[in-house]
Amino acid sequence: MATMQDVSRRAGVAVSTVSRVLNGTAKISQATKDAVFQAVEELNYRPNVLAQSLSKQQTNTIGLVIPRGAAVSQYLSQLIEKCQETADQNGKFLLISQAFNQPDGAVQSIRALVDRRCDAVLYYHNSFFEQNNLSEDVLSDLIDEFQVPLVVINRQLPRHPNHSVWLDNVKNASLPVEYCLKQGHQRIAYIAAPLKQKTSQDRLLGYQQALAAYELEVDPLLISQAERSYQGGYQACRQLLQNSTDFTALCCFNDQMAIGALKALHEAGLSVPEDVSLFGLDNEDILDFFEPGISSVSQPTHEFVTHAMQLLLAHLTNSPVPDSRHNAFSGQLVLRGSVRSLNNKS
Amino acid sequence: MATMQDVSRRAGVAVSTVSRVLNGTAKISQATKDAVFQAVEELNYRPNVLAQSLSKQQTNTIGLVIPRGAAVSQYLSQLIEKCQETADQNGKFLLISQAFNQPDGAVQSIRALVDRRCDAVLYYHNSFFEQNNLSEDVLSDLIDEFQVPLVVINRQLPRHPNHSVWLDNVKNASLPVEYCLKQGHQRIAYIAAPLKQKTSQDRLLGYQQALAAYELEVDPLLISQAERSYQGGYQACRQLLQNSTDFTALCCFNDQMAIGALKALHEAGLSVPEDVSLFGLDNEDILDFFEPGISSVSQPTHEFVTHAMQLLLAHLTNSPVPDSRHNAFSGQLVLRGSVRSLNNKS
DNA sequence: CTGAAAGCGCTTACAG
């Protein structure tokens, strides 16, 4: 490929002049400008971004590490979209990389992006890595180690309030439970994702706390656990139905599991919401297309990622970081046909 | 950050020696090796990949351009996953970039990756760009222009059989229609995505050809068109039901639209498959969780992408390209509860 | 307004 030197020779000027013309970084006579542009045209010249970056000590690039493999949810794709928008608005190129599928895959991937000299790196934390000993400390140490700003999404890092944003999973999971309680439900079942995952622990805690607030005991028979997938939700629900069938409401770790659970309920001859009220979490668009529509909790993806990007940009420009007292974001109930009240029953 | 020169000074050797030790590219005495590794350790040195790439004239990176925004489908995420796997297996780093959301966004994004000197670039073609004048020729010209191998996924490029793989959309869309015909259906409706998109045109053609093969006329009242989304499928189906309600089968552009259509059918008091047999296309996992399960056509994502990667790697290593006579991939029917036969009705 | 030179952080012939 043609280099800047080729252009300079063809245009009969120095490479430094070519550079200045192309970057508009100095006053240049129209004549030489024309010559340069013509040479560029004729040679179909395009600058080598690698060389530019090395020389400028800056890549104008933001790296984003996302989890590998797991079918991309609407939630995650909205999150990516929002990162992209912000990157665009700030003239940064967004480079997306999937975390390696290994115990230390997250760390490796972050490093790979730093080694490529991204100006900043966003890491979307996935619970998968918790099962592989990726602790809070490892992430916090990385943040300390790097000159490059690193912001962690979806993981609370107390040591670095200015480098992390997360969802308040406890609260988000408690919302539907509280709502059911208010509607007079007493026997409320819960389907959890694998409890090795922090997110799953937190959401179960939300369920438990909501019950406790109403001075109800947690019945272990009303809690089931499975992989986080449609199929997992289906299996967990079948397990619940084997344990007992007297629950009148069922809250799930997320929408996918609720969708699986709905199928199991129907197969068991139970109707929603007449027999069982049902809640998911994430509020994916598809919930509207089940019968009944599945109620859920909307995640504040928008605000969440916006704040993460603000932190990132603040670090990048050495500006004061935005107020970080509220890095834990919580969502809102979205009611659909899958819920009914027991209050006017008495 | 510490540079190789820092390491060399600390270890008391030349930078060239440090380079050799780190890359294992020459016999080095154990003593100097030890000294180098210790210095690396102490300085927490990490090589600058930018500088390496510039110097080696190779980045060991494969770029992948995917469409922006549109909620990521299971199909696309499987496709990405497969690219990732192949990249991993060949020791390449996969850099994912979303196409800019502009008329020439695809071209810009490909260029951006080439400018970053990816060793090869994969472009997943999205119909969005066809509405913005991204023609076959533009892509073909790019392939001719670049030294860097470019493989286009999801777009037929006759001039470059060794640089493109695509799905046989005509055939894939005809499969469910043929099946319905064999089961005795005569009035078969179709829901299309916007017909500005080539994919949508092709699938409609598949529908039409299947009917023609049975010497049935195409009734325009049985064809409806909308955005490709759940909601679009819902609206298109309502439109159909307004036109006429005597169809006994309904085939859709994809699964999402079929899911929307199912809702509209149910709202109209029609049951599936008793009144209407229903087909989607893509075979997403979620289809099992509707009632009835929605029949579909599985896309051969796996073979499809594998072949694309083989082409890419062949170009990359200057090896002979694999047999490209069959770059058009077709899928298979997947039957679920949403279809019934009219044959034993007579 | 423009050029020569140094530098970004590596790799790799070329010598010894």
Next chain:
DNA sequence: CTGAAAGCGCTTACAG
């Protein structure tokens, strides 16, 4: 086995 030097393709003070 190891070093000095040139080179990858740019940018940017430093002069003029």
